[in-house]
Every structure is written in C-alpha cells, then in structure tokens.
Amino acid sequence: MEHWAAKKKNEEAENQFHRLPDDVVLNVFDKLSDIRCLCRCFLVSKRFSSLVARVQTVSINGVVRDSNETERKNPQGQGNCLLRILSRFLIKALKPRRSLHKPALSHPLRFTAPANGFLRVLKQIRSLNVDLASHFNPNKDSVFKWGAKFSAKHDSLTFLYAASLSKVTEPENEIIKVELMRQVFSFAALWLEILSGFVRGRPMVESITVSDSVNKGVEVCLGGKKLVECREAFNSDRLVSVDGLRENIRFGFVPVLQLPGSGYVMKGVAIINVKLYGGDDDSEADSAMLDAFAEEQGVFSxxxxxxxxxxxxxxxAFFRTEIHA
Structure with a gap:
C-alpha cells in the first residue's frame, strides 16, 4: 500500500506540467522557438502537438539541405523554379575555363531548410528568424552585404562583396576574377531561393530575419509593408521568364575601391543586381541599388x-561582361 501511494505521488509530481493551462504552455513554446526543440515537443503527446502547431515565433539555425531532395518533395512554383535555374545557370556559366593557380575560395554552396516539412505544420507563425551557416567565407578579411528594394515600381536585390576591407592601401594581390564571380553569383542566387521559400505561402508571417552565422554582415530583416511587398514580388506572375534572366542580372567588378568618407579601402569588390521583373531602365536600377542600402550606415552605403x-x-548586363581569368 505504501509502495502504491509513493508511486502515485511520484507520478503526480512528474505530471505537474500537464496541469498548466494551454495558454501558459503555448507561451513556453513561443519562448522556446527553436524548431528542433519544437519538433521534439510536437511528438510528445496529442496535447503538445496541438499547442506547438499554434506557436507564433520560430527560430531556425544551421540551415543546410540537398537541393535535389527538396525538388522531389516540393511543388515547383514559377518563382522557386526560376531561382533554382538561376543558381545552376550561373554556376555552370561561370565554371573556370582553365585551371586556376589558386585553390577555390570555398566549398560549393548547398542550403535549404531540412525542417521545411515541419514548418508546414506551423500555420500561425508571425515571426521567423533564420540563421544560415554558409560555406561562403573565402578569407577572414572579406565582407559581404545584401539589400532589397521592393516597391510597386521595381523589385530587385543587390549584393555587395569585397575580398578585403582595410584602412590602408596595400599592394594589390592577383584576384582570381572568374572564381570570385562564380562564388558570389552562386551565393546570391541561393540566398534568393531560400528567401523566396520562406516568404511564399506564409501569409500569417509578420516579420522575417535571415542572417548568416559565418558572414555576420549578411542579414535581411523584413516586416510590415516591406514584407508585404516582398511576398507580392515573389508571388507575382510578372516574374521574368527563364529566357529573360540574362537581361535582368547586372554585374560590376572594381579591383580597388576608395572610400574617402570613411577612410577605408575595399579590394576585389563585386556588385550584383538581380531584377525580379523586366522593364526597368538603368536609372531605375541604379535607384534600386541605392535604396537597397539606404538604411545602412558607413562603408556599405x-x-x-x-x-x-x-x-x-x-x-x-552579366552576359555582356567579358570573363577572363
């Protein structure tokens, strides 16, 4: 009898959590936010699974995946399909035409959300924070930044990369332009794909933050009107056709860029502008690039x-740019 009473007492002590009201438990899950932990909690019980499905704040860290597996599982909407084609197209087009005298800058990039299937269960997400762990880290002195301009007039993304940023002008080292272009284009295209994947089909989301744990300067924060415009851009039937991709990519390369205002010098600077729609002239594209970094302070703007x-x-335009090693 005493053994039974002790056992019952222990069971009651272990089950105290189940006495908490649903709104309290839901608040705990919201504070938890990490998608791996939420997935584990989802499997504990029917009650937990029903509450986890209602969380509004989700964080995803170390997003890596196999793109072929994703294509087999996910419907190929025009937007995502175009971005995947863009990624492969650029990697193939920029493949070095001869052997290089220097090792590749980084490993080939592959990323997506392995938890993307579980994300479909979370229908009420309002805040999504994504921290990618990319392989794009050619050297410790490099900097990478990107910005977006979404509006009724034009929608585009601009990527800025510099092999080094320093206060003093150093002797210029040989820069392997072909490999650099391939890496930057690959990274830009894949960032577009993953952003599209998180934005499309989630009308409840009110804010998205996508960052890179390796490249600390790579971050985009979308909320309010900007997120609405971004979602409309990726869902729009005005997205350029596959054949139009060539004319909607603009690339520039500056070996040494002096920044007199801040006193810095950037070396090996690559700038990329990708228009999601056709029709913008050069002046509108220039305006979009400036607006993409309007909120930045210091060296990037x-x-x-x-x-x-x-x-x-x-x-x-990318395919009017001569590429030489």
Missing part, C-alpha cells in the same frame, strides 16, 4: 555611392 559615381561604366 558609401561603397554603393562610390561605385555608381566613379565606376558605373564597370556595371554591365
């Missing part, structure tokens, strides 16, 4: 201004 003012002749 200054770099865009300096490129457009002093090196605009270097920015050309």
């Amino acid at each position: 200054e770099a865009i201004v300096q490129i457009l003012e002093n090196h605009k002749d270097r920015i050309k």
Whole structure:
C-alpha cells in the first residue's frame, strides 16, 4: 500500500506540467522557438502537438539541405523554379575555363531548410528568424552585404562583396576574377531561393530575419509593408521568364575601391543586381541599388555611392561582361 501511494505521488509530481493551462504552455513554446526543440515537443503527446502547431515565433539555425531532395518533395512554383535555374545557370556559366593557380575560395554552396516539412505544420507563425551557416567565407578579411528594394515600381536585390576591407592601401594581390564571380553569383542566387521559400505561402508571417552565422554582415530583416511587398514580388506572375534572366542580372567588378568618407579601402569588390521583373531602365536600377542600402550606415552605403559615381561604366548586363581569368 505504501509502495502504491509513493508511486502515485511520484507520478503526480512528474505530471505537474500537464496541469498548466494551454495558454501558459503555448507561451513556453513561443519562448522556446527553436524548431528542433519544437519538433521534439510536437511528438510528445496529442496535447503538445496541438499547442506547438499554434506557436507564433520560430527560430531556425544551421540551415543546410540537398537541393535535389527538396525538388522531389516540393511543388515547383514559377518563382522557386526560376531561382533554382538561376543558381545552376550561373554556376555552370561561370565554371573556370582553365585551371586556376589558386585553390577555390570555398566549398560549393548547398542550403535549404531540412525542417521545411515541419514548418508546414506551423500555420500561425508571425515571426521567423533564420540563421544560415554558409560555406561562403573565402578569407577572414572579406565582407559581404545584401539589400532589397521592393516597391510597386521595381523589385530587385543587390549584393555587395569585397575580398578585403582595410584602412590602408596595400599592394594589390592577383584576384582570381572568374572564381570570385562564380562564388558570389552562386551565393546570391541561393540566398534568393531560400528567401523566396520562406516568404511564399506564409501569409500569417509578420516579420522575417535571415542572417548568416559565418558572414555576420549578411542579414535581411523584413516586416510590415516591406514584407508585404516582398511576398507580392515573389508571388507575382510578372516574374521574368527563364529566357529573360540574362537581361535582368547586372554585374560590376572594381579591383580597388576608395572610400574617402570613411577612410577605408575595399579590394576585389563585386556588385550584383538581380531584377525580379523586366522593364526597368538603368536609372531605375541604379535607384534600386541605392535604396537597397539606404538604411545602412558607413562603408556599405558609401561603397554603393562610390561605385555608381566613379565606376558605373564597370556595371554591365552579366552576359555582356567579358570573363577572363
């Protein structure tokens, strides 16, 4: 009898959590937020699974995946399909035409959300935070930044990469332009794909933050009107056709970029602008690049201004740009 009473007492002590009201448990899950932990909690019981499905804040870390597996499982909407084609198209087009005298800058990039299937269960997400662990980290001195401009007039994304950022002008080392272009284009295209994957089909989401744990400067925060415009851009039937991709990519390369305002020098600077729609002229594209970094302070916004003012002749449609190793 005493053994039974002790056993019952222990069971009651272990089950105290189940006495908490649903709203309290749901608040705990919201604070937890990590998608791996939420997935484990989802499997505990029917009650937990019903509550986890209602969480509004989700964090995803270390997003890596096999793109072929995703294609087999996910419907190929035009937007995602175009971005996958863009990624492969650029990687193939920029494959070095001869052997290089220097190792590749980084490993081939592959990423997506392995938890994407579980995300479909979470229908009420309002805040989504994604931290990618990319392989794009050619050297410790490099910097990478990207920005977006979504509006009724034009929608595009701009990517800025510099092999180094320093206060002093150093002797210029040989930069392997072909490999650099391939890496930056690959990374840009894959960031577009993953952003589209999180934005499309989730009308309840009110804010999205996508960051890179390796490249700390790579972050985009979308919320409010900007997120609405971004979602409309990726869902729009005005997305360029596959054949139109060539004319909607502009690329510029500046070996050495002086930033007199901040006193810095950028070396091996690559700038990429990808238009989601056709029809914009050069002036609108320039405006979109400036607006994409309008909220930035310091070297990144200054770099865009300096490129457009002093090196605009270097920015050309990608497939009119001559590529030499």
